[in-house]
Amino acid sequence: MNSQTGCWAVSALLSLLLAPLLPGIINRVKAFFAGRRGPSFFQLYYDIAKLLKKGCVYSSTATPILRLAPAAGLAALLAGVLLMPFGMNSSPFAFTGDILLFIYLLGFSRISGVLAALDTGSSFEGMGASREMQFSALAEGAFLAVTGFLVILTGKFSLTETLNGFTFGAWSYSGTAMLLIAAAFFLVMLAESCRVPFDDPETHLELTMIHEAMILDYGGPDLALILYGASLKLWLLASFFVLLILPCGMTSTWLNTAIYFVSVGFTAVMIGVVESVMARFRFLKVPQFINAATALAVLAIIFMIVFGEVA
Amino acid sequence: MINVLLFSIFIFAGSGFAALLCNRHGNPQLPAWIGRTGALAGAFSGMLSVVMRFLPDTVPASSDLYGIYLNFDNLSAFFLLPVLLVGGAAAIHSPAYLKGHDHGKSGNYWFFFNMTLASMTLVTLVRTPLTFLLAWELMGTMSFALVAFEYRSKLTRQAAWIYLLACEAGALFLIGFFVFAGREISPAILFALLLIGFGLKAGLPFLHIWLPEAHPAAPAPVSAVMSAAMIKLGLYGVLRFHHMINIPDNIIGWTLLFCGLAGALFGIIAATAQSNLKRLLAYSSIENIGIICIGLGLGFLGINAGNSMMAAAGFCGALLHLLNHMLLKGSLFMLAGTVYKATGTLNMDRMGGLMKRMPRTGWLFAFSGISISGIPPFNGFLGEFLIYAAAYYGIISGTGTPVFFSSLLTMITLALVGGIAAGAFSKAIGGIFLGEPRTREAADASQAPLSMDLPPFIFTLLSLAMIFLAGNVCAYLIPVITDALGVRPCHLGVPVAELQELLYKLSIFALIVTGFFVLLQFLRSLLMRNREVTVRGTWDCGYAAPDARMEYTATAFSQPLSDFLHRLTGWRKEVLPPRDFFPKEAGIRITTADPAAKRFWVPVFHAFGTAAVKVRILQSGLLHLYILIMVTALILMLFWGYFFCGGQSESIQKTPAATKTVEVKK
Incomplete structure (x- = not known):
């Protein structure tokens, strides 16, 4: 138990440090597909370091909300970090129902961003905020459907106990359901972290962006907080994805942890591949796609009930 | 205890009449002063007895006042709490709101306002069908007058008319229920009567049409009282009187659950689309009543399945959410009134930028808005959390059973509702308070008087306290649930203690989030020391002259x-x-x-109207015809009495016997 907690703490700290690496990996993969060399893996670290040294420019329209939102959003994500069983080690903060707290903390971080975007009165930021709210409302339903699946699979209701609560057996007796749920959550992850095909963080037109459009008026340390927060959110979602797929199998906690970190990196590669081979959807198509994720999750639940052995 | 309550009813009614009498005499301040003082005094003395009720070692108080049987148990006290709290707060908020609206006749307002409070208090106390119906009807008509307070506007008259129709239709169903309860009528029909009768007040889906009409039309403090206290009395009615019929728990559970799911989802989706602030809040009330019903439904299903964890989580979640909704929605409606007074409109597309002009109102609204969307560190999340927990206990209780499927459905629906609610309220906050003002009225708005912001401020403080005290509050909910369940055996002590643990964990996490926030903000201010901070116009992607008309409006947002x-x-x-x-x-x-109104109610009432026109032939003005109709009716009644009375006499004999057995049970 003690070594588990220690292992969790180390992995959590490592995750906090490594989170900005994920966008770097994704961008390198995309560059590889495009036949370019691409920016450094550590580009986001450089960006954040540079931004932290700068001053700020605020909109004259804005109220203190614009200044408070980045810290509030990141604080919610950091609280979420405490619940995630990093490296397949039990989080010492886990309690029944914390999975809800986790999902809703992501919601808190989102709504603080949305309010800040509306605070500037910019039409582009309003547009981004509006789309973010629409898509995430639907994505939340899909996320809870995935949660429902996990509850059925493990009979537990905390992140630690659900994500670590099943063995390799789950894949053997209900492999189809596991595959479907993995697909469903992959879509949720892409939607929540604003990646292609839902949002393109690298488009050159503000009209077509969601997340990037919302932070147009930020600069300096505030932008650094937001960029770090976005990468941390991606890391959290990628961790959820990895733990959803991989049962807590090895006997050695350190080996588990190592597998976890490699898998998170591999997830980033997967996201990069998806972004390279796909274009962003039309905005009108996006809600249908998120609903498809919900449908997949529900289908997985049905498969689980009909064919699987349930805990 | 009950005498204190009778005393506060007396103060409410007395000060109402006094205010009305003072209306005639010169000083327009006097009726307002009398009315407000009376409402506050009544609310305060009532609160005392509510608090006393929840102290340990108190026995249910009952009294026989001139043959009117009054009883004050924990269920009554729980539902009386919103009435008195929001009633008192709205009384503080009212005078500033009424300035310029009452045409020097504030006595009228205070009479109806205080009488509404008195009748709502009475509703929670009386038990016998006849007195209950009288109190209920008094509540409906008095609040109708309040809705119609600004009767000079045609829209208000129409809204008040719809509200009156809903009240009377509800009362009709309730009369049906009380008349037939205890007779040989299928319990399903009785339950439908009960649910429709009280559902019309509570705003269950499909029966909700009066809410989005009456709330915008009524003065803001009245909307606050109606939304935060009165519609909940509909749920009180269901919880109180379902004992009168012999209906299995799972039927109650299923019905409430599905009404709740439909109401929550429909309410919040409809709320998102509104551009009128108070309509948005009204639809959000439908959503929240839906969430409360989901909790109650899961609770009844838990009782039925013998799953005490599920029952405890469902009931506690529902009642906790009821309290949170009271605090937040009461506050939001009053703030909406403040905004209306400042800008002269309720259309969110014509506001904007009010945060800078009225920061107190803005921050209070932002807090309540975020909290009511069920966002975690705040109190709106706590009740929903317990209801999710109830769904979880339902899921693990057994795979493939109906409870399992509905719990799963609840989980997904609640998630959707939460997500959409966040959208609806960020729309409201953003559209009203953020950005640049879109009209001259909004630009000229200024800080409202303190008395308008004080009640929402108090409610906000209570909401913050609720984040940390929710666990303790849960302990006080047990006797309320026991009273609602009546004779059913339920052992909620242990499960509630477990739920308390979870709520304490949530409180700790609220502290953790706050801690991280303070830390980050501190680091940020360290970094920003001696840095250059510039304030410029919003960067609108290179456009040189951004204008308020280019902004995203509330409507565009949703x-x-x-x-x-x-x-x-x-x-x-x-x-x-x-x-x-x-x-x-x-x-x-x-x-x-409203789709329900447009697709169903309007055609139905149209058909009624057409039929009524056809019947008008009878009203020919010929005396002979009228006499003929009367004689025919008399003869028909004679026949009816002669041929069908055989069954009647039996049932007359039966009724007292039935009441007797009920008394024996008590």
């Missing part, structure tokens, strides 16, 4: 979702394009007609 779900929102866009070579005017009009 357009994707309301358009995507236009069947539920009734969202319709009419574009008047510019015509000819020299176009004079162009425009766009967006309407959100």
